[in-house]
Amino acid sequence: MLASSKTAWKEAKGDLTSLQSMVGPHLQALEKFLAREAEEFEPEIRELVEYCLQAGGKRIRASLAFLGGWREFDQVQDELVRLAAVVELVHLATLVHDDILDSADTRHNRITAARKFGSSTAVLLGDALFAQAVHLSTRFDTPEVCRQVALATRRVCVGEITQTLRSESKTLGIQEYYRIIDLKTAELFAVSCRLGALLAGYPEEYVTAVSEFGRRLGIGYQIYDDLVDFFGKEEKAGKTLGTDLQSGKLTLPLILLSEKLDEDGRKELYEDLRKGDETKIAVRTAEMVERGVFDAVVAAITEETDMAAAALEPFLNEPPSRPLLQLIDRLRAQIQALRSDGGL
């Protein structure tokens, strides 16, 4: 069951998202800011909010906000800290709601809010977190932050809704898949990068390029994340894996594998996955490697990261370009390591 490649992928994830070395002082400022922000909530729910905030997470979107408006390693900009808090709160709100829908037990190695407080409370808690993100986004001089965050949030929801509605049917075209992940993941990646660059005062054409970088990285990252649901290990990922499969979510590995099967074979595939039988899923995972699906998914990620890098190509002298491109280098290196380790 490809244990070595699994490990490699999990390391790749760890590496891409262990952003401490890149934006350490910025993330520390963010955590302080979020702790203060929790105190703004009414006493009745402060403890619930703190529970959600302490869940941590990888702070990828926050890091993208910092990197999008990058000046220097130790130059923490207050406006970017506030922006990072906004995008993390929005993301947190969507996670709280996602975990209700997926009936997930754990996330970032902690019991989910839905499981801990009940799904009714979790619906409202997610709403309150989002409302606070919006409230925070009105504290900027420009209304652009609030406007773009609201728009991105709407799109994230539309992506998730489409995914939910489509999971009932058993086919999903590759184009539809890309549309869904563009909405549900890449949108907020793009907005985090774009608003970071905007608030830091970078010129318009660079803001646009950074935004495109974020979008492509977001698509690549989501494809990668979908692969983890097959090849990952729960204790490393820190969340309930396999929920995508059982909830009928159609992701790229699955779409590509099902394209290689006839109608009966496809039915059997979905049957296997829905049952959640570990042995059968392991067989399917092995089948993915054998039939080139694994390679094709990696190629799809590479295509996105190449486009992300290309967007920054004309602006290599701008301070954010170098650290942003480092994100891509890390992912690429891990893909290489994966190939070697797994003998693929």
Next chain:
Amino acid sequence: MLASSKTAWKEAKGDLTSLQSMVGPHLQALEKFLAREAEEFEPEIRELVEYCLQAGGKRIRASLAFLGGWREFDQVQDELVRLAAVVELVHLATLVHDDILDSADTRHNRITAARKFGSSTAVLLGDALFAQAVHLSTRFDTPEVCRQVALATRRVCVGEITQTLRSESKTLGIQEYYRIIDLKTAELFAVSCRLGALLAGYPEEYVTAVSEFGRRLGIGYQIYDDLVDFFGKEEKAGKTLGTDLQSGKLTLPLILLSEKLDEDGRKELYEDLRKGDETKIAVRTAEMVERGVFDAVVAAITEETDMAAAALEPFLNEPPSRPLLQLIDRLRAQIQALRSDGGL
């Protein structure tokens, strides 16, 4: 089972909320605006959004926005139409989420979004509606709209969460009850009034008075609405009634009745209500009338509407004061009619 008083109450509700005669042209402009707004959503969910928007509802909050910024009957102000759309979208989002929590089947005589599209989709649909409300609220010259709407939304959620958390315990003090309805209902009533007056350019002290009017009306209205859960008829209310009782929501009629019982009596009361047995609920409703609970609840409503009226007292020459006070007159008249009809 007090059929006549029930009818009177339902008429009272119909009358208070049949705002067509007061703000007809404004509400028509709102409906047109909302229909256009639905087209701003991504094609994937447009139909779902339209379904929610067509559910109609009483548009009380929208009417309060119009009345708060009142000039003349046929003078429709674009900014107020937009504001009305914002507060209605926020309200609609909370209704979509509420109906998930309450497992309600109908609302405004239509199948709820939760029942029609599934609760997963309804969680996300509510999120998308709220995101769109925020997006719309960034189209004002002042960031105040967005700021106050976000804050009010957070408070609405906190009110609902507290209610949910408290429904598990079986006691609720009157003060706690007031705190909950202040947050979950009066907050958005107050903001609708306040922002209406603000956008219409009324002086600050009048804006504050109109806001206080909205808050008091909101509290009175919520107490009234809680009474309907006991004394209302489902086909008239247009929504599943009795869900408050079965979900363990503690409302003023219930709190006041339970205060008149000893510990065993209280246990029996909650037992009766939770089972949802209609005969037993009818007995409890009659008991409320006999033991003066009904009167006490009406007195509580009157106290709030008196305070609402008092807030406007110093400003009777401002154009919004007259129509706002009419809302109170209508409710008072219906309370009187209720007493006569029901022989209470």
